[in-house]
Amino acid sequence: MTGRVAAIDCGTNTIKLLIGTLPDVEVREMRMVRLGQDLDRTGRLADEALARAFAAIEEYAGIIRAHEVPVDRVRFVATSASRDASNADVFVAGVRERLGVEPEVVSGVEEAALSFDGAIRNLRTPPATPVLVVDIGGGSTELILGATTPDAAFSMDIGSVRLHERHLRSDPPTPDEVAACVADVERHLDTCPVDPAAAATVVGVAGTVTQLGAVLLGLPAYDRSAVDQLVVPAADVHALVDRLLAMSVAERRDLPAMHPGRADVIGAGAIVLGRVLARSGAPELVISESDILDGIAWSLVGR
The missing domain is CATH 3.30.420.40 (ATPase, nucleotide binding domain)
Structure with missing residues (x-):
């Protein structure tokens, strides 16, 4: 239909x-x-x-x-x-x-399935499987592992807004605040039934990830077409996480491609991405502009 x-x-x-x-x-x-x-x-x-x-x-x-x-x-x-x-x-x-x-x-499980569908449909180059889709939101993070459909999915109650408000209260955050945030993320990953290490490919979706892609590219303004399908070495992601955490909110807002509504919470979201990527052992991150929104839209086709 x-x-x-x-x-x-x-x-x-x-x-x-x-x-x-x-x-x-x-x-x-x-x-x-x-x-x-x-x-x-x-x-x-x-x-x-x-x-x-x-x-x-x-x-x-x-x-x-x-x-x-x-x-x-x-x-x-x-x-x-x-x-x-x-x-x-x-x-x-x-x-x-x-x-x-x-x-x-x-539910978190259905959210994960919609995110996976939206991300996988969008990939122009067939990825090595299994694929781990990482969807970092403001309140939760979904990890979804599968090939063409999810084989395992889990939603963790850690996201950029939630973690920022919970831990990163200074501007810029102190080393102790960053360490507490990292420890919180690691505790959730320790009990997550979806193991990032099982992934052959890691695909990141949603605002934290796409925003990081735009900053990595040094874009003069956000450009969806430039960010979509971007492949980033894991080392570059980790370096950017450290860089952003050392910056004040005002300094982040001065980055040309940074959306002002993400500047305060991007550090917490970046920590989540960095820890998941580290556990995966993947050498690179694939960034997809298509995410749960696209999955929701596709779920309407054939209704």
Whole structure:
């Protein structure tokens, strides 16, 4: 079945929209809303975070109407922040009111499967298998291992926003704060049933990874086409992690390709990527611009 679809991925830091008749994409938008603001500390979605998210959803609803996408071809998927919040019902009701569809607060396992599908479909060069897809979000990180479909997947409650708020409180973070953040990531990896060392290829998706790719390239401005399918030596990734952690937020914002909404939390996300890559033993990282948003869109094809 063909036809135009609209996919929305609502994470801890961003809300993204994709509209298209796949594989052709007509609209790809992203808004930084930091829905997971203070969630790790309070256990609830902050009122100001909800207001930012609802404003973006209202904007997206207008774009979807303008492209005449039927309601039954719209899918709204909410991930880590919405899973964890005590007042998630307020968010769900607000989405339903503004968009006219029922938001799906998916499990970590389903989130992982959608991320894997989105990433793997996009690869132009067939990778050596098994492939480990690493999806670093604001509130959680998914590790998905497989060939054409996931064989194993796990969602860890560590992400760029959550870890930044928990550990990296100084600007720039102190060595003790960085060490505490690394230890937190390592504890989660120690109990993760998906072993990065089993991977022949490591593919990184989502904002932390793509942002790191743009910085590594030294781009004058963010360029999706330049970042997509970029292959980066692992040593270069580790060097960039150290470089970013030594910088202040203002210095990170001065990097031409850095999105200002990621500058504060990128250090924590980079730590996650660095530790996963180190455990994998892979000599390089493949960066994919296609991720869970694309997986959500493809899940609508044939509905």
